[in-house]
Amino acid sequence: MSIISIVLVVIIAFFAGMEGILDEFQIHQPLVSATLIGLVTGHLTAGIMLGGSLQMIALGWANIGAAVAPDIALASVASSIIMVKGNNFTPAGISVAVASAIPLAVAGLFLTMIVRTVAVGLTHGADAAAKEGNYRAVERLHLVGILLQGLRIAIPTVLLIAIPASAVQSALASMPDWLTGGMTIGGGMVVAVGYAMVINMMATREVWPFFAIGFALAAVSQLTLIALGAIGVALALIYLNLSKMGGNSGGGSNGGGSGDPVGEILDQY
């Protein structure tokens, strides 16, 4: 990588780290960050493809309440760098990079927890500043917090870039077929976990039939995702309108059990 590429990659990593906590612009999502790293290192297409594969795995990862999801920011930045350094932009090279993202996402989890603990100190600093009515200091402390989150990804990125490319390459090349092949098989299945998390969140007795319709229609390979999306929107609108026309009798639809039949069956096992 050239000096300019390295600087740009570190900047992207910094923004991805900030976004990892802010969760606003979604720069940390693999679709965006892997594409950007691909762009600045001159491997745009491979970056887009890597981002797409990682995005599929990470669809259901979200920070809920105080719980922290696996760190997708570190995972997508680091695996993009591994792909670029490994210099293998074939589908096989991309799936190795995807597989390497998983342990990194877990490692990133601990970094996030550390920063969130350090930020407790910032809160106490803000208390002291508030006592003085010093709003500038409160603002400064908040920006320090964001800065720390950026460094959380930028520092590991610098370390990863500092490792010589030949070391990364030979480590990747020495991976036997059963490992890379197995990782590819695992990568095909692992997305199910993300979907399961989302389904568990949304499922109610009322909406399961729509799941069945979606599954059956998806088997028709001529229907693109956009076509299926249109069908889904139409079904939702039809259902909402019809349930209003049902008038008073429609009111009972929320009653009964946890409202999640498959969930209940799963519970009983």
Add this chain to the structure above:
Amino acid sequence: MAEKIELTRNDRLSVAWRSQFLQGSWNYERMQNVGWAYALIPAIKKLYKTKEDRSAALKRHLEFFNTHPYVASPIIGVTLALEEERANGAPIDDTAIQGVKIGMMGPLAGIGDPVFWFTVRPILGALGASLAASGNILGPILFFVLWNVIRMSFIWYTQEFGYKAGSAITQDLSGGLLKDITKGASILGMFILAVLVERWVSIKFAVELPAKQLAKGAYINFPNGNVTGGKLQQILGDQASGLSLTKMAPNTLQANLDSLIPGLMGLLLTFFAMWLLKKKVSPIVMIVGIFIFGILMRVLHIM
């Protein structure tokens, strides 16, 4: 008689912009509290002029706060309305403001998480990722642009809505529109999730089953000896019309499964993952487990 102090549109825009950094100093003690105070500072500066007032306002907004980062916006809107009244002398005490914040953050987080994290982002993400899988730059661009247009308009309009509705918003939350939106979103979400499970969870068995003997007439009967031009023409025609070249048809486990409904194993795996999640198995453990399983299947030549 002092003039009424009002928050201008610019003040409110400034607060909305800053609310995007709500989670910046997220901490385990009071979570989004510093970010919340940071967002409100433009309003505090405008409304309160003395050091004592500002200090009190900052302190009251450094209390515990945590919700979904986008649905914080209507809460900010209501808080702005309350603070404005208070600065103009209305008897609104700290507990009223704190009560509105705490009272709204729970139910609203319950809307924000499923709508944004579990419906809009998976759908846009899947749309983008499916384009990106073939290296199409439109994938990431669509995802980024659509997401931020939706998010920014949501932040601004719900904050304005909260500001105008004042404390009345708490009553509105039980109203019809929001319910419709969440229900519609979960219908669309479940539909799309099923599509994603079918299309993207890929499980391919490499196991070969004993080949099937084909019925007479389903394969081409090759004559012994020389083939004349007419016979060759007939054979080529037969093959073009779909007859098998051999008497035995290859038979794989995957083809049999696909004849039930494609994607069945992916569906079962998803249900299994849902069950494990309900049993409080960590997703990380499951992800690592799946990779180990994949390697085992490869070594055993099952997949």
